[in-house]
Amino acid sequence: MLGGAKPLGTANSAAKERRHILYVDAYDSFSNSIVGLLEQSLGVSVTTVRIDDNTASENLTTILKAFDAVVVGPGPGHPANPIDVGLINQLWNLKSEDLLPVFGICLGFQSLCLAHGASIQRLRQARHGIVSNIFHNRTDIFRNIANLRATQYHSLHAVLEDHSSDSAQPQWQTNSQCPYIQPLAWDMEDKTNGIILMAARHTEKPFSGVQFHPESICTSKEGIELLRRWWIQAEEWLASRSRVVAHDRTTALKFISRAAITVTVRDRIKHKVRDQHNSAAPSLAKAIQLSTGSQNTNLQWACHSTNHLGPIALAESLGLDRDEVILLDSQNHSMGRFSMLGVVVPGETMKITYRSWDRTLRYGTGSENEQAVQLRSIDQTWPIFQEALDLHDPNKQRQQRDSDSKNEDFPYDSPFWGGLMGYISYEAGLETIGVEPHESVANSSIPDINFAFIHRSVVVDHATGKTYVQSLLPNDSSWIAQVGQMLGSLTQQREFASEPRAARGNIRELRQGLEMEKRLSLSQIRTPQEQHYRNKVLRCQDSLAAGDSYELCLTDETLIEVPKIDGKGLNAWALYKKLRRKNPAPYGAYLQLSNATVVGTSPERFLKWDREGNCQFRPIKGTVKKSPTMTREAAHEILNSSKEQAENLMIVDLIRHDLSGVIGAERCSVPKLMTVEEYEHVYQLVSVIEGQLPKSDRDEGPTGLDVLKASLPPGSMTGAPKKRSCEILRDIEQRPRGIYSGVLGYLDVGGAGDFSVVIRTALRDAREFASRESTETWRIGAGGAVTIQSTDEGEFLEMETKVMTALTAFQSK
Numbered sequence: 001m002l003g004g005a006k007p008l009g010t011a012n013s014a015a016k017e018r019r020h021i022l023y024v025d026a027y028d029s030f031s032n033s034i035v036g037l038l039e040q041s042l043g044v045s046v047t048t049v050r051i052d053d054n055t056a057s058e059n060l061t062t063i064l065k066a067f068d069a070v071v072v073g074p075g076p077g078h079p080a081n082p083i084d085v086g087l088i089n090q091l092w093n094l095k096s097e098d099l100l101p102v103f104g105i106c107l108g109f110q111s112l113c114l115a116h117g118a119s120i121q122r123l124r125q126a127r128h129g130i131v132s133n134i135f136h137n138r139t140d141i142f143r144n145i146a147n148l149r150a151t152q153y154h155s156l157h158a159v160l161e162d163h164s165s166d167s168a169q170p171q172w173q174t175n176s177q178c179p180y181i182q183p184l185a186w187d188m189e190d191k192t193n194g195i196i197l198m199a200a201r202h203t204e205k206p207f208s209g210v211q212f213h214p215e216s217i218c219t220s221k222e223g224i225e226l227l228r229r230w231w232i233q234a235e236e237w238l239a240s241r242s243r244v245v246a247h248d249r250t251t252a253l254k255f256i257s258r259a260a261i262t263v264t265v266r267d268r269i270k271h272k273v274r275d276q277h278n279s280a281a282p283s284l285a286k287a288i289q290l291s292t293g294s295q296n297t298n299l300q301w302a303c304h305s306t307n308h309l310g311p312i313a314l315a316e317s318l319g320l321d322r323d324e325v326i327l328l329d330s331q332n333h334s335m336g337r338f339s340m341l342g343v344v345v346p347g348e349t350m351k352i353t354y355r356s357w358d359r360t361l362r363y364g365t366g367s368e369n370e371q372a373v374q375l376r377s378i379d380q381t382w383p384i385f386q387e388a389l390d391l392h393d394p395n396k397q398r399q400q401r402d403s404d405s406k407n408e409d410f411p412y413d414s415p416f417w418g419g420l421m422g423y424i425s426y427e428a429g430l431e432t433i434g435v436e437p438h439e440s441v442a443n444s445s446i447p448d449i450n451f452a453f454i455h456r457s458v459v460v461d462h463a464t465g466k467t468y469v470q471s472l473l474p475n476d477s478s479w480i481a482q483v484g485q486m487l488g489s490l491t492q493q494r495e496f497a498s499e500p501r502a503a504r505g506n507i508r509e510l511r512q513g514l515e516m517e518k519r520l521s522l523s524q525i526r527t528p529q530e531q532h533y534r535n536k537v538l539r540c541q542d543s544l545a546a547g548d549s550y551e552l553c554l555t556d557e558t559l560i561e562v563p564k565i566d567g568k569g570l571n572a573w574a575l576y577k578k579l580r581r582k583n584p585a586p587y588g589a590y591l592q593l594s595n596a597t598v599v600g601t602s603p604e605r606f607l608k609w610d611r612e613g614n615c616q617f618r619p620i621k622g623t624v625k626k627s628p629t630m631t632r633e634a635a636h637e638i639l640n641s642s643k644e645q646a647e648n649l650m651i652v653d654l655i656r657h658d659l660s661g662v663i664g665a666e667r668c669s670v671p672k673l674m675t676v677e678e679y680e681h682v683y684q685l686v687s688v689i690e691g692q693l694p695k696s697d698r699d700e701g702p703t704g705l706d707v708l709k710a711s712l713p714p715g716s717m718t719g720a721p722k723k724r725s726c727e728i729l730r731d732i733e734q735r736p737r738g739i740y741s742g743v744l745g746y747l748d749v750g751g752a753g754d755f756s757v758v759i760r761t762a763l764r765d766a767r768e769f770a771s772r773e774s775t776e777t778w779r780i781g782a783g784g785a786v787t788i789q790s791t792d793e794g795e796f797l798e799m800e801t802k803v804m805t806a807l808t809a810f811q812s813k
């Protein structure tokens with residue numbers, strides 16, 4: 001595993017001017033981790049440039065004058081394809097006076113070999129997320145390196161001598177086909193592929209590289225050592241040439257697109273301030289605040305011991321099940337602690353939606369006062385949300401009011417005090433990474449961001465049996481008292497369950513249930529057609545074999561047509577109650593908001609952060625269906641196989657990259673790598689990636705929302721590298737995913753947040769519902785990660801297993 005990397009020669013280099021490395025990013029999902037590793041272990045400063053930055057490409061030699069060395073990163077595609085490597089090719093032809101050390105990783109390494117006579121061929125079986133021993137002769141960058149185990153993510157490999165690739169003997173000398181490329185390491189363990197070139201150097205120029213990934217969480221710490229060896233060599237070369245680096249870097253930086261430069265946290269902060277000046281954020285955030293009729297927000301709250309009263313009974317007693325509402329329901333599951341009810345007050349609660357398709361932000365407390373604002377891009381929405389949260393932050397408000405009331409306490413054990421609740425769709429995520437959605441998204445009326453600003457909330461702590469009733473509205477103590485009374489009587493009722501009341505409740509429930517079952521017995525379920533799905537799996541594998549992706553999370557949609565009776569549809573609340581019974585999960589969700597109905601039981605946390613800035617991702621990758629013959633031990637064995645572990649590892653590395661891009665790689669850790677968790681119908685392989693936001697004022701440093709927006713769409717639903725994988729999936733799936741594959745949760749005014757991945761969830765579109773007379777349509781998305789080791793049949797069965805977890809609610813008894 002990758003340990004904490006210490007800067008090289010700290011004492012000496014502190015006195016010296018920091019060296020500068022230019023990192024060339026080929027749109028990989030591991031780049032930020034590489035940048036972090038370089039900064040940490042070499043004590044250098046890194047600037048990123050993208051392969052397709054035209055201005056940078058035109059001015060590359062000027063840019064290079066401000067750098068000591070270049071690292072060319074991994075990426076999707078083929079080194080012979082100009083689009084996949086962009087400006088990388090220019091590096092191999094630098095004039096002698098412009099020459100500088102270049103280190104290539106994976107695609108960058110292949111490009112180096114290709115430019116010097118090697119042929120690039122497909123592996124017989126691609127190696128994605130595979131960890132193996134690297135065989136080397138302890139020279140050059142491998143000097144003093146003993147056992148190096150390293151992760152590989154490649155479909156292609158460099159062949160230095162055609163016709164001898166089946167040779168079982170590693171070569172260490174140059175050959176006539178590649179007279180300048182000297183091999184330095186090989187993979188000797190792969191029976192299918194034979195020996196594979198793992199590292200090489202140029203014999204005359206300061207170019208070298210590796211085929212594996214030094215930054216992967218599963219690469220041993222010798223990976224860092226190797227980079228240090230390269231760096232020692234690079235510095236020696238620089239000293240021998242007396243190469244002078246331009247001190248004034250402004251000219252060079254002028255030619256690099258700013259979108260790519262912002263890798264370090266420090267740069268991000270500067271950008272953030274600029275973003276906010278540009279946007280319409282302050283006025284919209286103010287409008288949200290003024291919708292309450294007051295400039296001031298106060299957090300009022302009460303805490304009750306409710307003896308483990310669930311949020312369902314509570315919602316029903318408050319009549320919330322009949323209208324718009326958001327319930328985040330952890331069901332007292334071993335993996336979840338809190339349940340929360342966001343109260344949507346008809347005509348009063350501010351709803352904020354954004355559609356990626358037409359880039360329109362809408363907000364208002366009802367359709368009659370809804371405002372529409374045309375935005376340039378989704379980037380402009382985040383400062384609005386952040387500003388609205390900040391305006392309502394009770395701690396900030398208190399500081400502004402008077403500094404003497406510091407002892408006034410807030411319910412710190414409650415993770416949500418109020419704020420934004422709702423979801424962000426998959427297509428909204430696509431917009432954040434610059435991927436066009438499938439064109440049919442234009443037909444959907446479901447917003448891509450769908451939030452309500454929740455002033456009134458109830459939070460149940462299942463661990464302590466306490467319930468918090470909270471309001472951010474001015475003078476709302478009577479509501480708090482009223483809910484308190486309700487809680488009191490519900491708790492009492494449960495303790496001394498008076499027969500007649502319980503019976504009455506049961507009769508209503510029974511009637512509701514019977515009616516639902518009758519409709520469901522008449523419903524039609526259309527699951528994806530097996531052969532179609534299997535063909536799509538094979539198409540995914542074609543892309544994997546070509547080197548365009550390392551893993552693709554393929555998905556499809558199951559449609560359930562339910563007959564309407566007297567124009568009325570299925571009772572979504574009753575459906576949710578049935579689903580949570582059939583498939584208990586820590587991220588149960590019921591949401592009825594702005595044209596969307598969500599009924600879900602997701603097992604997967606996307607991202608949570610607390611008010612102290614501790615962030616946590618919990619990606620799931622690796623699924624085994626439970627059955628009478630599938631014992632826990634057997635499931636463990638399957639989930640420990642190379643196929644499942646590779647699948648999970650790729651996503652862990654991808655999420656480390658996403659998180660590192662915001663908080664810096666040195667703040668990220670992986671406390672849990674590939675542990676098996678048991679759910680109602682499946683075993684899952686789960687990892688935990690954590691990070692700490694830098695301690696700074698929220699106005700300056702990155703916030704949890706910054707981490708969220710930089711990590712969309714969720715990596716476990718895309719595959720890696722994210723951008724190219726999403727493009728491939730769009731073309732294969734031929735449909736928008738909508739809310740499925742998005743994230744759902746809350747942004748708390750106190751600074752916390754928690755979002756699940758929207759899976760194992762049924763969805764209904766209110767406009768579509770209204771447009772049809774006799775039936776309504778529910779949709780359940782499901783899929784799974786396709787890797788080179790998948791079988792099309794296995795993937796189809798896995799998709800079916802996942803659909804079933806949510807489909808159980810639609811099956812009539």
Ligand SMILES: C=C(O[C@@H]1C=C(C(=O)O)C=C[C@H]1O)C(=O)O
Pocket residue numbers: 553555604619620621622623716717757759760781782783784785802
């Ligand atoms: C795609 C789904 O699930 C995702 C894929 C998983 C996998 O490939 O094992 C596991 C959990 C989710 O991240 C789904 O449930 O529809």
Ligand SMILES: NC(=O)CC[C@H](N)C(=O)O
Pocket residue numbers: 073074075076077078105106107108153154155156157546547548
């Ligand atoms: N990780 C990489 O850079 C992969 C390089 C290339 N696309 C391959 O698959 O071989």
